[in-house]
Amino acid sequence: xxxxxxNSPSLSxxxxxxxxxxxxxxxxxxxYFLWYKKYPAEGPTFLISISSIKDKNExxxxxxxxxxxxxxxxxxxxxxxPGDSAVYFCAASEGQGAQKLVFGQGTRLTIxx
Amino acid sequence: GAVVSQHPSxxxxxxxxxxxxxxxxxxxxxxxxxxxxxxxxxxxxLMATSNEGSKATYEQGVEKDKFLINHASLTLxxxxxxSAHPEDSxxxxxxxxxDRAEAFFGQGTRLTVx
Numbered sequence: 001x002x003x004x005x006x007n008s009p010s011l012s013x014x015x016x017x018x019x020x021x022x023x024x025x026x027x028x029x030x031x032y033f034l035w036y037k038k039y040p041a042e043g044p045t046f047l048i049s050i051s052s053i054k055d056k057n058e059x060x061x062x063x064x065x066x067x068x069x070x071x072x073x074x075x076x077x078x079x080x081x082p083g084d085s086a087v088y089f090c091a092a093s094e095g096q097g098a099q100k101l102v103f104g105q106g107t108r109l110t111i112x113x
Numbered sequence: 114g115a116v117v118s119q120h121p122s123x124x125x126x127x128x129x130x131x132x133x134x135x136x137x138x139x140x141x142x143x144x145x146x147x148x149x150x151x152x153x154x155x156x157x158x159l160m161a162t163s164n165e166g167s168k169a170t171y172e173q174g175v176e177k178d179k180f181l182i183n184h185a186s187l188t189l190x191x192x193x194x195x196s197a198h199p200e201d202s203x204x205x206x207x208x209x210x211x212d213r214a215e216a217f218f219g220q221g222t223r224l225t226v227x
Contacts, residue, residue: 034215043119043206043218044157089156100147101208101216105156 003027004092006104014112019077021107023090026071030092034101035064035075038087047088048075080111115141117209119219126197126226134192134222136207142187143209147216148180151204163190197226 005024013019021035031052036044050057050064050073057064063076077084087106093099116139126132136146145164149157161177163169163184171177179201181193190209194201202225208216 036218041122041204041221041223043117043208043221046215046217049215100159100162102159103157 002105003030004090004102004104006088006090006107008107009105010108010110012110012112013080015082016079019075019080019084019109019111021075021077021088021090021109023073023075023104024071025073025092027092027094027102028071029094030102032093032095032099033064033066033073034091034093035062036089036091036103037084038089038106044089077109080109082111082113085109085111115139115209115211115217117143117207117217117219119207119222121222122220123223124225126224128198128226129196131193131195132197132224134194134205134207134224136190136192136209136219138188138209138211138217141209141211143190143211144187145210146184146190147208147210148182148190148192149206149208151206151221157206160192194224197224199226202226 034049035047038044048059048062048064050066066073087108089106090104091101118137120135148160160175161169161171163182165184169182184190206221207219210216
């Protein structure tokens, strides 16, 4: 059972435009959510996170939105840059401590010049 | 962000031999480390959780006698793939968590068993 789902395996966006990556989850016990960026043959790099007590968290070009009632979160990147091309994973955990993360399948984002 | 170093970044070994992968947190103390495996074009699959000084907790379906995990200090965890077979070929990634909520990942290790 896939508790965290990223239904779009790939996304192409023009440079300068907004990239929106989506993620859905089924486990209502999840209360902490993270986004990671991954290049081929490298480990994931932490981008941004959000606690369930918030519905938005912003860090520079990256904003994560959380809709608890819909069990949905999204990552907005604006403006998109060529260096943003990578695979993006959303992850969820129960609690913010050293809890195991459950990852989505990933979305490959390609930024076109 | 915090730095997690994983070594080696790639290794080729003969079938039947054992391979050890190291994961070090360089600038923080990692009370918990996680080991993941990633299959091609797939998500990260959690293999086990290790806490410093105690036995690792393995996820369902992961053979603990095949994937030996040791977390002897707050900065080092090792994963040993014993009696490796070609089906063990994969990308293995560790992550470490200290007192911050987010986990930091190593660079990953590409294991090829021939």
